[in-house]
Amino acid sequence: MNLMTKYAVVTVALVGAFTNFIACGTQLYKTSLAGDDVPPEGTTSEANSTDPTSPEFGLHAPSGWVSLPVIYRSDRTLSAVQLAALQAAMHTWEVAVGKPLFAYKGVHASVTGDTFPDLFSSLSDRVNGQYVDSDWAKTGKSKQVLATTIWTNPNNAYQLIDNADIHYNSDLYLIADALRTSPVDDREVVDMQSLATHELGHLLGLAHVSDSYDSSSIMNPSLIIGEGLATRSISVGDVKRVQKIYGCNATACDAELTARTIMQSGEHYGLSDKSKSQPAH
Ligand SMILES: [Zn+2]
16 A cells, blocks of 8 residues: 555545646647546545536535634645735635635745655645645646645535645646746646636635536636736636635625626736636647
8 A cells, every 4th residue: 555545545534636738839739637536445424516406506615714814825846826826816715705715824844845745644634725836746646637635524524624734736737827937848837826816716615517517617627728828817616616605795795796806807916808718728
């Protein structure tokens, strides 16, 4: 039994989720996501996340975090640009519900994604970490996987989350501001804010939503990557689904208005007009 399997069994309520859509130059390649969100051995129940008639549709943890805000720390190798992009993505989800969801507690001293011997062991310190991994092979994920969100459920209650980490694949990808960055050393550019918005959706309790159901959802199990390409907005459906978990305050309760506000506030995050267009799925 290897280390990853050991942790997957011991911490029975861990679920890995990821996006994988690869862009090389002007050509796009899609990788199958079959099986990417299968709960690990030992999970006794799961959300009814793929049935559109279920109240749990699009959600893997319908009750969300046990307490808010989610207190998180960052990998010491996370760049200022990456951190700003991460926090802009967090802000998007906060606008979606009209309330604070995250609280930054600074750098996780002396710790990087590479500190941990395997993917799941980063959960054992109970710090909600945002990690950059330059050795992706040890996560056990295929090299195409852009990032992985892992979490724990208290008392094996799938409805709740009490600890979570996100690992970003900087081994194979240049995770940066894709509107201002060119590929180097054969690493394709991945937009940090776009990727983080998707992964934070998982961290908050959202599951994948098929593009045939909601083609504008940031939770589609795919992401367009490459220089000059970003998907930083969320759909009306994303707003409604995150509000099913966390409720809403004031004008945020108007989901259409809220989604439009997020779309139109691109400049607030220092984005160019290019970022406002949704990629074709
Ligand atoms: Zn995903």
